[in-house]
Amino acid sequence: MIPELQYPFDSNELLKKRRKLKKALLEDGTQRIKKRIAVLGGSTTNDIVSMLELFLLQEGIEPAFYQSEYAQYWQDAMFDPPELTTFQPELIFIHTSQRNITEAPLPLNSSEETVQAALERQMSHFTQMWEHLAERYHCPVIQNNFELPSYRLLGNRDAYDCHGMVWFVSELNRRFAVYAASHTDFYLHDIHYLSARYGLDAWSDPSYWYLYKYSLCVPAIPEFAYSLTRIIRSIYGKTKKVLALDLDNTLWGGVIGDDGQEGIVIGQETAEAEAFTEMQEYCKSLGQLGVLLTVCSKNDRENALLGLNHPDSVLHENDFVFMAANWEPKDQNLTKTAEALSLLPESFVFVDDNPAEREIVSVQLPGVAAPPFASPAECIRVLDGAGYFEAALFSEADTKRMDMYRANIQRTHMEKSYASYTEYLLGLEMQAEIQDFTALALPRIVQLTNKSNQFNLTTRRYTQSEMAQIAASDKYIRLYGRLKDKFGDNGIVSVVIGEIAGKTLHMELWLMSCRVLKRHMEYAMLDELIAQCRRRSMETICGYYYQTDKNHMVRELYRDFGFTLKEQFENGDSTWVLDIGDYTPKNHVIHVNQTEKEHTGNDT
Amino acid sequence: MTHEEIMEKLTEIFRDVFDDEEICLSDDTTANDIDGWESLEHINLVEAVEHEFGMKFRMQEVSGMKNVGEMARIVRSRITDTPEKKKRGLFRR
Numbered sequence: 001m002i003p004e005l006q007y008p009f010d011s012n013e014l015l016k017k018r019r020k021l022k023k024a025l026l027e028d029g030t031q032r033i034k035k036r037i038a039v040l041g042g043s044t045t046n047d048i049v050s051m052l053e054l055f056l057l058q059e060g061i062e063p064a065f066y067q068s069e070y071a072q073y074w075q076d077a078m079f080d081p082p083e084l085t086t087f088q089p090e091l092i093f094i095h096t097s098q099r100n101i102t103e104a105p106l107p108l109n110s111s112e113e114t115v116q117a118a119l120e121r122q123m124s125h126f127t128q129m130w131e132h133l134a135e136r137y138h139c140p141v142i143q144n145n146f147e148l149p150s151y152r153l154l155g156n157r158d159a160y161d162c163h164g165m166v167w168f169v170s171e172l173n174r175r176f177a178v179y180a181a182s183h184t185d186f187y188l189h190d191i192h193y194l195s196a197r198y199g200l201d202a203w204s205d206p207s208y209w210y211l212y213k214y215s216l217c218v219p220a221i222p223e224f225a226y227s228l229t230r231i232i233r234s235i236y237g238k239t240k241k242v243l244a245l246d247l248d249n250t251l252w253g254g255v256i257g258d259d260g261q262e263g264i265v266i267g268q269e270t271a272e273a274e275a276f277t278e279m280q281e282y283c284k285s286l287g288q289l290g291v292l293l294t295v296c297s298k299n300d301r302e303n304a305l306l307g308l309n310h311p312d313s314v315l316h317e318n319d320f321v322f323m324a325a326n327w328e329p330k331d332q333n334l335t336k337t338a339e340a341l342s343l344l345p346e347s348f349v350f351v352d353d354n355p356a357e358r359e360i361v362s363v364q365l366p367g368v369a370a371p372p373f374a375s376p377a378e379c380i381r382v383l384d385g386a387g388y389f390e391a392a393l394f395s396e397a398d399t400k401r402m403d404m405y406r407a408n409i410q411r412t413h414m415e416k417s418y419a420s421y422t423e424y425l426l427g428l429e430m431q432a433e434i435q436d437f438t439a440l441a442l443p444r445i446v447q448l449t450n451k452s453n454q455f456n457l458t459t460r461r462y463t464q465s466e467m468a469q470i471a472a473s474d475k476y477i478r479l480y481g482r483l484k485d486k487f488g489d490n491g492i493v494s495v496v497i498g499e500i501a502g503k504t505l506h507m508e509l510w511l512m513s514c515r516v517l518k519r520h521m522e523y524a525m526l527d528e529l530i531a532q533c534r535r536r537s538m539e540t541i542c543g544y545y546y547q548t549d550k551n552h553m554v555r556e557l558y559r560d561f562g563f564t565l566k567e568q569f570e571n572g573d574s575t576w577v578l579d580i581g582d583y584t585p586k587n588h589v590i591h592v593n594q595t596e597k598e599h600t601g602n603d604t
Numbered sequence: 605m606t607h608e609e610i611m612e613k614l615t616e617i618f619r620d621v622f623d624d625e626e627i628c629l630s631d632d633t634t635a636n637d638i639d640g641w642e643s644l645e646h647i648n649l650v651e652a653v654e655h656e657f658g659m660k661f662r663m664q665e666v667s668g669m670k671n672v673g674e675m676a677r678i679v680r681s682r683i684t685d686t687p688e689k690k691k692r693g694l695f696r697r
Contacts, residue, residue: 017620020620046644047647210663
């Protein structure tokens with residue numbers, strides 16, 4: 001983690017000092033996942049690649065790059081050069097711009113049909129390429145849409161006359177959007193938005209094209225690379241999950257403990273009050289998208305609630321999954337909140353107007369994002385620009401996450417009132433659905449697989465298309481598990497994949513959401529896996545534990561399952577074997593696959 | 605700003621861009637004298653110099669400068685003549 005690379009960053013500093021920064025990142029001892037990324041450019045890509053590398057290293061991804069020769073994106077994509085084939089890209093980024101539009105502008109006397117035909121030709125130039133890449137490499141493909149032209153021959157008319165370049169680009173962008181919305185593993189990088197936000201005049205400064213064949217100005221490259229990083233980190237499940245909010249002077253103006261409920265600034269009465277109201281609305285909307293909101297405030301709990309109960313407050317107590325309103329240091333409160341939610345602190349964004357609080361949190365918990373801001377309006381802009389919660393894969397479960405975490409906290413209360421833990425588990429009336437992958441469940445399976453870190457034996461990541469291939473192959477036994485109880489539906493919480501080799505099953509993936517720790521769900525999964533193995537007359541299961549700095553909690557899982565340790569490696573990895581013959585079911589508290597019809601087909 | 609002051613600032617920029625604290629510039633320094641100063645790195649160097657001094661090189665100058673001394677002279681003439689402060693919105697700090 002390098003503070004200089006945290007959003008909002010100083011682009012000029014990054015460009016100037018990128019060698020030093022890269023060295024520092026590589027020497028910081030972070031464990032990173034390795035990814036092979038092919039960058040196919042329609043213009044120069046060198047500095048884009050070097051900036052992208054910095055941001056990805058910062059996110060815990062160590063990229064190896066393939067770069068096409070200058071402007072050879074289409075040839076590389078379509079004709080399978082051996083260098084690219086042997087590189088075996090795990091992600092492909094196609095860097096195109098205005099400069100790569102070949103079918104427009106057309107002469108003013110062209111008929112509308114001619115223009116439409118040109119538009120279709122231009123579009124199919126790209127769709128052909130996407131289809132070919134998808135079929136050949138089965139990996140995520142990201143491509144820019146188009147920035148608006150830097151000049152308009154027809155002036156305002158350019159926007160609505162079909163001979164105008166603004167019209168053509170807008171139409172093309174709309175078609176790109178339709179394609180992106182209807183294809184998995186194709187992601188649109190919205191430089192139409194980004195260039196506007198940056199300022200089109202500066203973005204398209206033509207001297208960079210004349211001099212170096214860059215389609216955008218060099219100072220914009222860090223912003224560009226960061227925006228691309230937002231998509232990539234979300235593909236690999238590295239988005240943040242929690243927004244921890246301070247109260248006084250962050251969600252409302254003033255100090256509730258001093259000013260009282262009537263004294264704080266919120267509502268529509270003054271400019272300042274409007275700004276805080278909009279800030280609360282922004283946070284509330286994030287909550288509705290599935291971001292977990294928590295309070296992290298130095299206040300007595302009663303006062304915190306008093307503020308949230310203000311008649312003009314947009315956010316209320318029940319919008320938060322957890323409230324830490326006390327006088328403990330904030331880093332400790334964040335740690336406690338993370339524990340209560342079974343999440344890692346690094347999935348937190350901490351919002352506090354007080355630089356000293358941000359400082360202590362950044363120092364004590366370097367993985368927590370604590371962006372600086374000077375006003376509520378700026379805070380929205382910074383949170384939005386940072387894209388902490390950007391979800392390239394958005395599943396319905398995201399919107400229900402809040403309810404699930406709340407139900408979890410209720411379960412914890414109930415736990416305290418039972419005599420024994422087993423009695424508590426039985427009291428939960430748990431029902432699980434454990435079965436082979438279905439097309440409907442696949443997006444959630446991919447999403448869960450790519451973001452589970454703690455209860456994850458191999459930490460293997462899969463793209464949507466890789467997972468679809470596994471789902472279609474007869475070489476695997478696959479299970480997903482979904483768990484409900486009397487407090488609510490947890491959705492799909494566990495994924496298991498084993499590869500069949502004769503009489504032996506090799507466990508390629510075993511993971512579970514930490515939401516359902518200690519509920520015996522892992523036993524239910526194991527029971528079902530064994531049942532499936534027996535049906536195929538298989539005899540042994542080999543388990544693999546690949547140690548990372550986050551998955552220590554499952555180091556002994558296979559032992560607990562009754563496996564025998566086969567090999568222990570110095571780096572912490574281990575392999576395990578189980579003889580299926582001896583196995584007796586371990587789950588006695590969850591009813592498996594007995595759910596009534598009401599739930600079939602309803603996938604969350 | 606004197607020629608010497610500009611050379612001093614240029615030295616700092618070169619050290620940052622090439623990540624080499626040993627770099628010492630003279631008027632006669634050329635790309636051949638500095639490890640890694642090739643066309644791709646030149647772009648970053650030019651950017652950093654322009655940003656530091658708030659000026660712009662003309663296109664023919666970007667590839668036409670024969671040594672660091674000439675770079676410093678162009679910078680000096682540009683900042684004493686008409687300071688072309690660039691203004692680039694939000695992201696430009």
